[in-house]
Each structure stands twice: as C-alpha cells, then as structure tokens.
Amino acid sequence: MVASRETKIYRQDARSKGSFLSPEQREDLLNPYLPAPPLSRTPAPALRKRRSQPVKTFLKQQLHLLVFIIIHTLFSVYIRIRQTYHILLDRVFAILYYHHRAPELIRQDVKNLSRIPGHLSVILELKGEERGTAALGALMDEVAEISAWCSCVGIPMLSVYERTGILKAYIPTTHRTVTKKLHNYFGRYIPSLQVRAPHVPSYLNGGSSEEGGVSILSGHLSILLLSAEDGRSTLVDLTKTLAEMSQRKKLCPTDISLDLVDAEITESVMGEPDLLVLFGPSVELQGYPPWQVRLTEVYHMQDNTGVGYQVFLRALHNYAKASMRLGR
Amino acid sequence: MPSMHLSQIRRWLLQSPPVEWGIMQLRELLIGALRQGPIPQHVAFVMDGNRRFARTHGIETLEGHNLGFEALARILEVCYKSGVKVVTIYAFSIENFKRSKYEVDALMEMAKVKLSQLAQHGDLLDRYGACIKVLGQRELVKPDVLKAVDRAVAMTEHNKDAILNVCFPYTSHDEITTAIRDTVIEYSKPLPSQNRSFSESHIAHTIRSRHLSAATPKAGSHSPSLGATSDTEDSVPSASSSTTLHPESPSDPTPLDDDGDGKYRETYPDPETITPSILNDHMYTAGLPPLELLVRTSGVERLSDFLLWQCHQNTEIVFLETLWPEFDLWTFLPVLVEWQWKRRKGVERQLEIRNETDGRTLKIKDR
Numbered sequence: 001m002v003a004s005r006e007t008k009i010y011r012q013d014a015r016s017k018g019s020f021l022s023p024e025q026r027e028d029l030l031n032p033y034l035p036a037p038p039l040s041r042t043p044a045p046a047l048r049k050r051r052s053q054p055v056k057t058f059l060k061q062q063l064h065l066l067v068f069i070i071i072h073t074l075f076s077v078y079i080r081i082r083q084t085y086h087i088l089l090d091r092v093f094a095i096l097y098y099h100h101r102a103p104e105l106i107r108q109d110v111k112n113l114s115r116i117p118g119h120l121s122v123i124l125e126l127k128g129e130e131r132g133t134a135a136l137g138a139l140m141d142e143v144a145e146i147s148a149w150c151s152c153v154g155i156p157m158l159s160v161y162e163r164t165g166i167l168k169a170y171i172p173t174t175h176r177t178v179t180k181k182l183h184n185y186f187g188r189y190i191p192s193l194q195v196r197a198p199h200v201p202s203y204l205n206g207g208s209s210e211e212g213g214v215s216i217l218s219g220h221l222s223i224l225l226l227s228a229e230d231g232r233s234t235l236v237d238l239t240k241t242l243a244e245m246s247q248r249k250k251l252c253p254t255d256i257s258l259d260l261v262d263a264e265i266t267e268s269v270m271g272e273p274d275l276l277v278l279f280g281p282s283v284e285l286q287g288y289p290p291w292q293v294r295l296t297e298v299y300h301m302q303d304n305t306g307v308g309y310q311v312f313l314r315a316l317h318n319y320a321k322a323s324m325r326l327g328r
Numbered sequence: 329m330p331s332m333h334l335s336q337i338r339r340w341l342l343q344s345p346p347v348e349w350g351i352m353q354l355r356e357l358l359i360g361a362l363r364q365g366p367i368p369q370h371v372a373f374v375m376d377g378n379r380r381f382a383r384t385h386g387i388e389t390l391e392g393h394n395l396g397f398e399a400l401a402r403i404l405e406v407c408y409k410s411g412v413k414v415v416t417i418y419a420f421s422i423e424n425f426k427r428s429k430y431e432v433d434a435l436m437e438m439a440k441v442k443l444s445q446l447a448q449h450g451d452l453l454d455r456y457g458a459c460i461k462v463l464g465q466r467e468l469v470k471p472d473v474l475k476a477v478d479r480a481v482a483m484t485e486h487n488k489d490a491i492l493n494v495c496f497p498y499t500s501h502d503e504i505t506t507a508i509r510d511t512v513i514e515y516s517k518p519l520p521s522q523n524r525s526f527s528e529s530h531i532a533h534t535i536r537s538r539h540l541s542a543a544t545p546k547a548g549s550h551s552p553s554l555g556a557t558s559d560t561e562d563s564v565p566s567a568s569s570s571t572t573l574h575p576e577s578p579s580d581p582t583p584l585d586d587d588g589d590g591k592y593r594e595t596y597p598d599p600e601t602i603t604p605s606i607l608n609d610h611m612y613t614a615g616l617p618p619l620e621l622l623v624r625t626s627g628v629e630r631l632s633d634f635l636l637w638q639c640h641q642n643t644e645i646v647f648l649e650t651l652w653p654e655f656d657l658w659t660f661l662p663v664l665v666e667w668q669w670k671r672r673k674g675v676e677r678q679l680e681i682r683n684e685t686d687g688r689t690l691k692i693k694d695r
C-alpha cells in the first residue's frame with residue numbers, strides 16, 4: 001500500500017519509461033515501505049534494540065492471533081450462510097428446472113443456446129470408499145443420468161473422470177445401466193451408445209437389446225471412462241516409449257515436438273474437451289489428465305455437492321454465455 | 329451529479345494522511361494475522377483483465393498493463409509478508425506473440441524497463457530475500473530484453489527466502505514437451521563405462537593362464553602314459569595349446585571380444601525407471617514446493633495453458649470476477665482465509681479418518 005502522492009510520482013515515472021526519476025530518488029520513494037533490512041546485515045544496532053523487543057513482539061503476536069481468530073470466526077459464520085444460500089438456490093433451480101425424464105423438456109431448456117459443447121467432460125467421485133457395491137451403484141447411476149441428459153441435448157461425446165478408475169473394470173455393466181436409463185428417457189428407440197476406456201481393448205458398441213432397438217435418428221453417444229492413470233502416467237509412458245526408441249536410434253530427440261506429443265496423447269487418451277463440469281464444492285482437478293485441460297472451460301458451482309440436472313444445465317448456459325433466469 | 333461529488337469526497341477522505349496511515353496499519357495487522365494460520369507455500373497468478381480494465385475505464389491498453397504491474401507489486405508484497413515462499417506469475421504466453429505487434433513491442437519494452445529498474449535497486453530486493461527466475465522459451469525473446477532479464481536474474485540469485493517465477497514466453501504444453509525431450513535425451517546417453525580397479529582383459533588373461541597351468545601338466549602326464557590320445561581328450565588341450573603358442577600376444581583375441589563387448593557395453597538407463605517424479609524434475613518448477621493455490625482474475629474459467637502439470641492434482645483453483653488491476657489485499661484476503669479454512673477442514677477430516685481406522689484396528693486387535 002503506497003500513499004497517493006508517491007503513486008502519482010511513480011506513475012509519472014512509469015509513463016516516461018523510467019527517465020523522470022533518478023535511481024536514488026526512486027529509492028527514497030520506496031524506502032518507507034520496505035521491511036527492515038535483514039538482521040545479519042546490521043548487527044550492531046539490532047543487538048541494542050533487541051532488549052526492549054520481546055514484550056513488544058509478544059504483544060504483537062497476541063494481537064495477531066486475536067485478529068486471526070476473529071477473522072476465522074466471522075468467516076465460518078459467513079461460509080455457513082453462503083452454503084445455506086447456495087443450497088436453497090440449488091433447490092429452487094432443481095424444482096424450476098426438473099427434466100421429468102422427458103427429452104422434449106430437456107431440449108426445450110437448451111433451445112436458445114448459441115453453442116453446445118462437442119465434447120463434455122465431468123469429474124465424479126466415488127463416495128464412501130468402504131461401502132463398495134452401493135457406492136459403485138450410485139456412481140454408475142450418475143454416469144447413466146448424465147449420459148441421458150447429454151444425448152437429449154445432442155452432445156456426442158462424454159468423458160467421465162473418476163480418480164480410482166473403478167468403472168473401467170465394469171464396462172459391460174456400465175453399458176447395460178446406461179442403456180436401461182436411455183430406454184427410461186427415450187422409450188423404445190434409443191441413440192446408439194458406445195462405452196470405452198483408453199488402453200482397454202474391449203469396448204462395447206451399442207447394438208441390439210431385448211427391450212427395443214437403436215434408432216439412427218436419435219443420434220450417437222460415446223462415453224469415455226478416465227482415471228488418474230490417464231494423466232501423468234500416460235505422459236510417463238509416452239516418455240518411456242520415446243526414450244526406448246531413441247536408445248535404439250529409431251528417433252532423434254530433437255524430433256520430439258509439441259505436435260508429436262499432442263498427436264500421441266490425443267490418439268491414446270482423448271482430445272481436449274470443450275467443457276469440464278465439476279460437481280464438487282470447489283475447483284480441484286484431482287489428477288485429471290493435465291495435457292487435455294489446456295483451453296477447456298471449467299465450470300463449477302460454489303458449495304455444490306452432488307450431481308444434479310440444474311448444475312448440468314447451468315454449465316451449458318454458462319458455456320454459451322447465456323444467463324439462466326429464475327423461471328423459464 | 330451527487331455520485332460524482334460523493335466519490336470525490338470519498339477519494340479526498342481516503343487520500344488524507346491519517347486515513348492512509350490507518351489503512352496501512354490495518355493491512356499490516358491483517359497480514360500479521362494471516363501469518364498465524366497455514367499459508368500456501370506456492371501461489372500462482374494469471375494476471376488477466378488488464379486490457380478489459382483499460383477498455384472499461386477509457387484508458388490506453390498500455391496504461392492498463394502499467395496498472396497491472398502496480399497490482400502485481402502490491403500483491404507480491406502481501407504474499408511475501410504473509411509467508412508465501414514461491415509466487416509464479418503468467419507474464420507472457422507464447423500465444424501472446426499473436427497479438428498486435430504494437431502491443432507486443434510495448435509489453436516487451438515494459439518488461440525491459442521494469443527489469444532494468446529492478447537491477448538498479450538490487451539491494452532493495454534483498455530485503456525481501458526474493459530471487460527472480462524466468463521460466464519459458466528464452467529463444468523467443470529479443471536479445472536486448474534477454475540481457476535485462478539475465479541481469480535481473482543474476483542480481484538476485486543469492487537470495488534464498490522467496491522466489492518469484494516469471495513465466496515469460498511460456499505455455500504449459502511447451503514445458504511438458506521440453507521436459508519429455510530432456511528426459512529422453514538424458515536416457516539416450518550411454519551409461520559411462522565403470523572405472524573399476526580391475527581390468528577385464530587382465531582377468532581374461534589370468535583365467536587363460538590358469539587353464540594353461542592346469543592343462544599342461546594334464547597333457548604332459550596323459551600323453552606319455554597313454555601314448556595315443558583320444559579325440560575327445562585331444563580337443564581340450566588343443567584349445568589351450570593354441571594359447572600357449574602365443575602367450576605373449578593375448579591381445580589377438582581380445583579386440584574381437586572387446587568389439588562384441590563394446591556393443592553390449594553401451595548400456596542405457598532402463599526406460600522403465602522413468603517415473604512421474606523424474607518428469608517433474610525436468611519441469612521448470614523442479615525443486616519448488618507443490619503448487620497449492622492458483623488464482624485467475626477477470627472471471628475467465630480456463631487454465632489457458634498455464635502450469636497444467638503442476639495444478640492438476642491437489643491445487644485449489646480460484647476464479648475471481650475482479651479484473652487484475654483492481655486486485656488487492658481486499659480481494660485476496662477472502663481467498664486466503666477460505667484456503668486456510670479448507671485446509672483446517674481437510675486436516676480435521678484426515679484426523680477423523682485416522683481415528684476411525686485406529687479404532688477399528690483396536691477392535692480387531694481386541695477380538
């Protein structure tokens with residue numbers, strides 16, 4: 001914090017590209033705002049002063065501690081209020097914008113948006129690591145719900161990041177769950193569905209199912225399951241391969257360019273998503289593939305917990321730079 | 329207009345010496361209070377919004393950048409005083425070269441002026457104990473700017489208390505690619521042949537002479553007693569006899585051996601030993617504490633190719649609506665307090681989990 005007089009002089013100096021003031025004048029300008037020079041530099045006066053300082057420093061520290069406690073008390077009150085407000089707002093939105101599992105209603109909600117992401121990515125969390133199958137079921141249901149909304153809106157590509165990668169072990173089950181959910185939304189004819197994961201050879205292409213058929217008119221959705229392995233480990237794997245090639249003289253290290261890495265990473269995992277939606281209370285990427293989030297729009301709702309249609313919808317509105325009003 | 333009068337009165341009031349002094353004391357107090365809690369060791373800023381600030385306030389773009397620099401100075405003061413060890417700022421992206429030549433040149437000029445001013449006041453920076461590091465593609469910078477950069481870096485090198493990383497022609501993709509390339513180069517260097525005190529040719533020679541000394545008495549004792557030697561037995565002494573014929577030239581077969589060994593000996597480090605931490609050590613931020621807080625101003629919710637490798641794990645990312653020139657302690661304080669609050673929550677939760685698991689293990693032990 002610098003007083004206004006000094007600021008004015010400084011700005012005049014800056015405008016003239018540093019020719020207005022001499023170095024000494026500039027130092028004089030700054031001097032009152034600098035912390036004391038380090039003790040090691042000035043041993044003699046510091047020793048004399050130190051005798052009177054312990055009491056002063058102690059009192060000062062107590063004062064700081066007091067202010068710290070006050071700030072944090074006030075802050076926890078503030079954050080409780082904020083959380084309550086956000087929960088209430090969330091409920092209101094959830095009631096106003098309920099999808100009723102009807103693709104028509106969902107399409108109505110996004111009708112006026114100027115753009116829709118071509119590749120949507122979400123970060124989900126496996127809740128309660130110890131409960132096992134119940135947590136897995138809940139996670140799968142979330143994936144299915146989001147997939148259904150995506151196919152209603154017309155987003156062709158959905159990537160689901162979950163840190164532990166448990167879903168990768170249940171690709172057929174996931175496919176079955178999502179298909180069921182799609183039948184729930186669309187009725188007899190559902191969009192074709194593909195579920196896959198990087199580095200996993202088996203992928204399922206949606207085809208016949210006992211309940212109904214796949215209609216080409218309803219579009220196509222492909223779901224990509226990601227985990228922490230697809231982040232740093234993939235880059236490490238690429239480095240390993242490149243190092244091996246270079247050792248066998250199949251490649252010169254100078255050939256390694258940004259485009260090469262980008263092409264390889266895109267090929268082996270995925271390209272950059274257009275929109276990343278977080279359902280947690282704050283922005284934390286939890287190990288999400290780093291290479292791909294370069295220009296991705298990140299959406300999160302403050303203090304939000306859990307997957308909800310209103311969050312999804314607000315993310316889309318935010319992406320299209322449209323504001324969502326209370327009421328349709 | 330009443331609002332104009334009001335704002336004038338407000339400005340007059342804020343600029344009066346006692347109020348100014350009071351605000352300064354309050355700042356010091358707040359910073360001192362912040363120090364009582366945990367403080368992120370590494371903070372990064374994306375200084376976004378200079379241009380928009382200039383546009384909305386009807387001033388020149390360059391003036392906006394100048395105000396942005398002032399905001400940076402303010403925030404650095406807050407950071408270092410409250411105990412942040414490393415501050416990383418996104419000063420210039422490689423992509424920014426695509427902006428108008430006028431603006432790029434002006435920004436470069438500004439960097440040069442500020443850095444050369446900094447070099448003039450090298451001893452003042454010592455008071456904060458801060459050293460400057462420049463991360464990025466040096467080749468893209470003009471030589472005169474680069475000279476100012478190098479001087480400022482050299483001037484502050486000896487400071488160890490705090491670090492200011494200036495990302496100047498930087499993109500994260502470029503950083504990761506460079507790290508991969510450097511790692512590959514490191515792993516394509518053959519390992520140096522170990523200089524042990526034993527020479528392989530000498531050992532080979534010793535073995536041969538052992539064979540010789542063992543074989544000659546054998547041959548000598550067998551052949552007279554049996555007279556006619558069988559084919560199978562003959563083959564053994566013949567091999568050794570070939571060496572006995574030229575005992576002074578063991579180098580004859582060794583070049584062949586060496587050649588074969590030479591191909592074999594050019595061993596490389598095993599690529600399987602590459603780990604994320606090795607790649608991490610090749611990033612520009614090697615050796616620094618992990619990034620704990622990333623702040624981006626002006627309401628843009630993107631990372632824009634900044635510190636992707638460093639921020640994708642446990643970093644708290646905060647997007648603020650404020651434009652960078654308006655960014656100050658008053659906007660930064662809530663962010664820091666919330667970070668401290670979350671940190672405390674996180675610690676509490678961890679303790680709870682640990683207590684739970686402890687209790688469970690105790691129960692199991694009881695059984």
